Amino acid sequence: MTTPRLFGSLPGNGSASSHGADAERPLSELSLSFVPLAVVAEWTRCSEAADFVARYFAHDFGDRELAGNVLSTVVNELLENAVKFSSDKTVPARLIVREYAERMSIVSRNVTSPRQAAAFGDAVARLAHGDPEQMFADRIASPPETGGAGIGLIMLRKDYGAKVGVRVTPADGEGTAIVDVEVEIDNREVEGT
């Protein structure tokens, strides 16, 4: 049996944040399965899919345009990460978006190498506990590290106070790992209130 490793600051990781009674069934949910190679072959599919998902949920917010923009940014970031870090780009990756009363949860799932998964998890753990403003400044000043969490996730923390967590589950006998990246954002951030 394989044990998942958890990184970052999501409630499911047992860290500080807690939603208590909010751990209920989602009010709305949308999931996509996509072949990363098709996105590599037409990169605009990332932003187009992100815009579609964002518009789907924006109906539930007062300022639809702002909500659409915020959600599109978050979804686009996770889609790009899932494509970029898929070790076999012919294996489908997934995106699952759930809306709760107080928050949005956006999860991407892809298959990658255990080494890449661990590097990504470590980078997310640093991101969860570091100062996003400082990390953003450092990232701008120095070239990106291969395999680490990108500047996009840092910006989600910095601009929207998003919580980011990663679950790495070894896939038995295949020399691969399943990576779930979850970004959680307060609905007040989505609405700009």
Next chain:
Amino acid sequence: MKLQLRSAESRGDIMRCRQLIAEVYNRDYDVVFSEDRYDLEAKVEPWPHRYLMGLCAGELVAACGLYMHDTYVERFGQVTDRDLRCVLESADVASEYDVTCRREFTKMSVRHDWRGRGIAPWLTGAAHSRHFTEVDTDRGVMVFCAKLSIIDNIFHRAGLRTRTIKEFPFYKVHELYRSPSDPMESRMIIPKLDIPGRWYELALPGEYELERLPRP
């Protein structure tokens, strides 16, 4: 080994070519593609307009592309009509070609598990067939850009003669491809002077016994 060559005509064939090229370029160079929103600094490449397929027993093992207009060397390599005319004039054939009709060979890709069998120089030569490029229909010229090692190991190995136009500028999209010791150049191939008859007249579609081409 027999290689079946044909131009990608159907939507499915074009998609197969694009996916093979995308897989190779993404794995080797961290590049992605787009039909109409390319950005070399963001590592997003434009797709070619035409594709040549290399199949073995029905399996697509290699593919390459051709820009029929809006070539890479003019869009990103700062190559002008005047540059092309100069090359033709120095070969004394300026009156025989129309530099506004140019084709660009590009995105030569061999699946990783099919490498080491001499497919790349062979397909590169075959892609210069007039039946694929149709340069004989409008007095067009061939151009391309590549790093010097590829020019020697692929183009020259195929027996193609290449003529330097100018050095290719640096873009982030090429950071994993070129190096200071192996820079990129834009080059021209003058069809009737520089393409051996075996390639220029190669019938397409067709099936050919692939022999290893000797290094130059």
